[in-house]
Amino acid sequence: MVASNTVWDNVKSFFEEIGDIAYFTGRFFREVFKPPFEFRELLRQCYNMGNRSMLLVGVTGFILGLVFTLQSRPTLMQFGAESWMPSMVSISIVREIGPVIIALICAGRIGSGIGAELGSMRVTEQIDAMEVSGTNPFKFLVVTRIVAATLMLPLLILLGDAIALLGSALVENIKGEVSFLLYFNQVFDSLKFSDLIPATIKSFFFGFAIGLVGCYKGYYCSKGTVGVGEASNAAVVYTSMLLFVIDFIAVFVTDIFFGI
Amino acid sequence: MKLENGIAPILEIKDLKKTFGGNEVLNGFNLELYKGENLVVMGKSGAGKSVMIKCLVGLMRANSGSIKIKDQDITQLRQEDLDILRTHIGFLFQGSALYDSMTVRENLLFPLRRHKKRLQLKEKSETLVREALSNVGLEHTIDLMPAELSGGMQRRVALARALILKPEIILYDEPTTGLDPITSKEIIQLMRNVQDTYDTSSLIITHDVDCARVISNRMILLVDGINYAEGTFPELSNSKDPKVQAFFKN
Numbered sequence: 001m002v003a004s005n006t007v008w009d010n011v012k013s014f015f016e017e018i019g020d021i022a023y024f025t026g027r028f029f030r031e032v033f034k035p036p037f038e039f040r041e042l043l044r045q046c047y048n049m050g051n052r053s054m055l056l057v058g059v060t061g062f063i064l065g066l067v068f069t070l071q072s073r074p075t076l077m078q079f080g081a082e083s084w085m086p087s088m089v090s091i092s093i094v095r096e097i098g099p100v101i102i103a104l105i106c107a108g109r110i111g112s113g114i115g116a117e118l119g120s121m122r123v124t125e126q127i128d129a130m131e132v133s134g135t136n137p138f139k140f141l142v143v144t145r146i147v148a149a150t151l152m153l154p155l156l157i158l159l160g161d162a163i164a165l166l167g168s169a170l171v172e173n174i175k176g177e178v179s180f181l182l183y184f185n186q187v188f189d190s191l192k193f194s195d196l197i198p199a200t201i202k203s204f205f206f207g208f209a210i211g212l213v214g215c216y217k218g219y220y221c222s223k224g225t226v227g228v229g230e231a232s233n234a235a236v237v238y239t240s241m242l243l244f245v246i247d248f249i250a251v252f253v254t255d256i257f258f259g260i
Numbered sequence: 261m262k263l264e265n266g267i268a269p270i271l272e273i274k275d276l277k278k279t280f281g282g283n284e285v286l287n288g289f290n291l292e293l294y295k296g297e298n299l300v301v302m303g304k305s306g307a308g309k310s311v312m313i314k315c316l317v318g319l320m321r322a323n324s325g326s327i328k329i330k331d332q333d334i335t336q337l338r339q340e341d342l343d344i345l346r347t348h349i350g351f352l353f354q355g356s357a358l359y360d361s362m363t364v365r366e367n368l369l370f371p372l373r374r375h376k377k378r379l380q381l382k383e384k385s386e387t388l389v390r391e392a393l394s395n396v397g398l399e400h401t402i403d404l405m406p407a408e409l410s411g412g413m414q415r416r417v418a419l420a421r422a423l424i425l426k427p428e429i430i431l432y433d434e435p436t437t438g439l440d441p442i443t444s445k446e447i448i449q450l451m452r453n454v455q456d457t458y459d460t461s462s463l464i465i466t467h468d469v470d471c472a473r474v475i476s477n478r479m480i481l482l483v484d485g486i487n488y489a490e491g492t493f494p495e496l497s498n499s500k501d502p503k504v505q506a507f508f509k510n
Binding site for chain 1: 351421503
């Protein structure tokens with residue numbers, strides 16, 4: 001009886017949370033098109049999320065391309081197919097691995113940052129102070145962060161992809177004596193818009209998910225400093241799961257419209 | 261509506277009730293604040309003082325009762341109208357609640373950004389910020405971050421921020437909590453100066469008897485969610501009621 005009550009409570013709180021997130025998302029769409037617009041704060045957030053994530057994304061992308069090429073090389077060599085390396089790596093990175101890995105990195109860097117920042121603002125009554133001063137904290141804090149994350153993620157992913165290809169080219173140059181020019185010629189020969197466009201569209205959704213979950217968890221944080229840690233942690237965990245769900249849907253939709 | 265010397269209260273709470281789960285925190289609380297008055301609400305920790313003050317500014321929704329500020333029932337107002345009404349109220353939070361990612365200047369500019377034009381404040385924003393800071397004796401901290409200030413200084417900057425829109429009512433939530441006795445006295449003196457300078461009405465939530473003695477014109481004791489006793493500091497401190505006396509011991 002107790003066990004069934006606990007299960008029922010968990011199911012109930014799960015659906016309540018889904019409802020709360022849906023309401024939060026609805027409120028975002030209501031507020032995002034309504035003036036006054038907080039352009040300065042939006043730019044500040046874009047700078048914080050974009051510029052300050054570049055190094056992390058760059059290093060991750062570089063290592064990703066490097067390792068991916070190093071690991072794939074022996075297998076391709078067994079089949080005498082090293083010449084396919086640029087096209088295989090570029091399609092894999094641009095379509096799937098780049099967006100997902102960079103988005104996961106950003107979920108950790110950006111999502112947890114938003115969750116912790118808003119969470120600490122909530123528990124120290126800073127959000128209440130904004131509300132009492134007659135300013136809409138949702139518009140100032142939440143809308144700007146979600147829009148900034150949605151705009152910055154595609155750019156960060158493009159940057160990460162480019163640097164990953166550079167890392168891959170470096171390995172090919174050292175190990176296979178392939179020139180950078182030849183490598184990138186092959187990359188651009190094999191990449192099509194139908195590879196790039198769905199991946200870019202998908203990355204907007206990744207950014208939206210990172211911003212939304214981070215803001216939701218932080219904005220409704222409670223239980224003091226423990227709650228801030230929980231908000232930050234939950235932002236990363238929930239976002240990471242959501243990214244894979246979005247990725248699955250994106251691949252499914254891409255298959256329908258472009259064919260994989 | 262009750263009148264004091266023929267004047268209607270600037271703030272009036274009637275029969276306010278608020279519960280959390282099955283726990284009744286406020287159970288028909290009443291209050292009137294008149295222009296120029298310093299009203300102190302005292303109560304033990306967990307008596308519902310902070311809940312009451314949060315209901316007062318719309319941060320919490322009461323279960324029932326009415327809250328009228330300048331003749332407008334805030335429980336019935338649309339969000340936009342509530343935001344406008346809030347510009348007539350300054351709120352000093354218990355923990356100061358300064359925006360820690362902004363400098364002192366930006367903290368004070370924040371409420372001005374949206375409401376300066378509507379409130380027809382003719383002075384430049386920078387002038388208003390410096391004036392508010394100089395009234396709390398902290399003009400030199402204008403470019404510092406909140407983390408670089410002491411607890412007392414943070415409280416004073418928070419008061420300057422609460423005053424920047426020149427509100428008619430100031431709500432103080434435990435203004436001296438967490439401060440040493442000397443800084444507490446400075447804050448209390450500052451509250452008195454503020455009232456002289458800005459001609460405000462103040463509602464002060466506290467359990468600091470010294471603060472209540474110095475600042476109050478009138479006091480309400482909040483016990484079990486209701487106004488248990490009401491009067492001036494001398495009247496209440498000389499009361500024979502043991503529950504009232506419990507507040508003034510030591």
